[in-house]
Amino acid sequence: MLHIDITKRLDRFSLEIVLDIDVPGITAVFGPSGAGKSTFAKILAGLCTPDGGRISFNEKVFFDGDAGVNLPPERRGVGFLFQEHRLFPHMNVFKNLSFGCFAGGRPPCGDVAEIAKVFGIDHLLRRSPASLSGGESQRAALARAILAAENFIIMDEPLSSLDDALRENLMGYIERIPPLFGIPIIYITHSREEVTRLAQRVILIEEGRVMGCGSPSKLLKKWRRTVSHQDQKYEGMDNQ
Numbered sequence: 670m671l672h673i674d675i676t677k678r679l680d681r682f683s684l685e686i687v688l689d690i691d692v693p694g695i696t697a698v699f700g701p702s703g704a705g706k707s708t709f710a711k712i713l714a715g716l717c718t719p720d721g722g723r724i725s726f727n728e729k730v731f732f733d734g735d736a737g738v739n740l741p742p743e744r745r746g747v748g749f750l751f752q753e754h755r756l757f758p759h760m761n762v763f764k765n766l767s768f769g770c771f772a773g774g775r776p777p778c779g780d781v782a783e784i785a786k787v788f789g790i791d792h793l794l795r796r797s798p799a800s801l802s803g804g805e806s807q808r809a810a811l812a813r814a815i816l817a818a819e820n821f822i823i824m825d826e827p828l829s830s831l832d833d834a835l836r837e838n839l840m841g842y843i844e845r846i847p848p849l850f851g852i853p854i855i856y857i858t859h860s861r862e863e864v865t866r867l868a869q870r871v872i873l874i875e876e877g878r879v880m881g882c883g884s885p886s887k888l889l890k891k892w893r894r895t896v897s898h899q900d901q902k903y904e905g906m907d908n909q
């Protein structure tokens with residue numbers, strides 16, 4: 670169970686997230702540009718500190734403003750995958766994959782060679798990130814996220830810089846992660862297509878608030894597409 674009850678003020682933007690949700694499989698965090706999705710992801714990951722409140726996952730407390738608890742990212746047991754996959758350029762692929770586990774002082778959450786095989790990068794382990802194609806690099810970043818993920822993986826718009834063929838290919842890998850490895854994914858996106866294809870549930874965020882939570886088919890019906898992917902309007906929904 671993921672429990673979040675936090676506030677964060679950033680200049681003129683304020684985020685107030687209150688959530689209690691089970692997150693098996695893939696949970697999309699969906700909303701228009703500027704809604705606060707990335708800020709939410711950073712707070713969950715420990716890359717941005719809330720002004721107050723509490724975040725816990727099952728029994729593990731990530732943040733408790735009153736008790737002075739604020740676990741650093743490497744102690745949250747969370748894997749990350751961002752739009753820019755950011756492999757460490759000075760480490761080969763094997764070291765990049767192992768890094769997520771060792772940074773937290775924990776044993777790897779899986780076998781590096783085995784996971785590399787699942788992602789079709791087992792022949793690339795001695796190569797440097799600079800020598801990889803975009804798809805290979807993103808698959809290596811996915812494998813690294815799994816190896817670091819004791820609790821869940823956060824993905825923030827992981828496909829938005831990729832062309833259609835690569836996006837399709839990566840979605841195939843992403844949807845296999847929960848059934849193969851038993852790791853939940855919190856998937857930040859503004860793409861309805863990705864929500865429909867990948868997610869079992871959606872958290873809708875608008876203007877820094879959770880506007881709804883539930884099955885993709887139900888929630889996405891409440892939205893209508895306007896000019897572009899990034900420009901979607903919310904059409905009234907009960908808060909949950």
Ligand SMILES: Nc1ncnc2c1ncn2[C@@H]1O[C@H](COP(=O)(O)OP(=O)(O)OP(=O)(O)O)[C@@H](O)[C@H]1O
Pocket residue numbers: 679680681682700701702703704705706707708709859
């Ligand atoms: N460090 C900061 N200082 C001030 N304002 C910030 C900061 N970081 C984010 N914001 C503001 O917070 C709001 C939410 O930003 P955020 O990046 O979380 O939205 P988002 O939903 O992820 O948007 P997008 O889909 O376009 O990436 C925006 O108005 C943004 O300008």
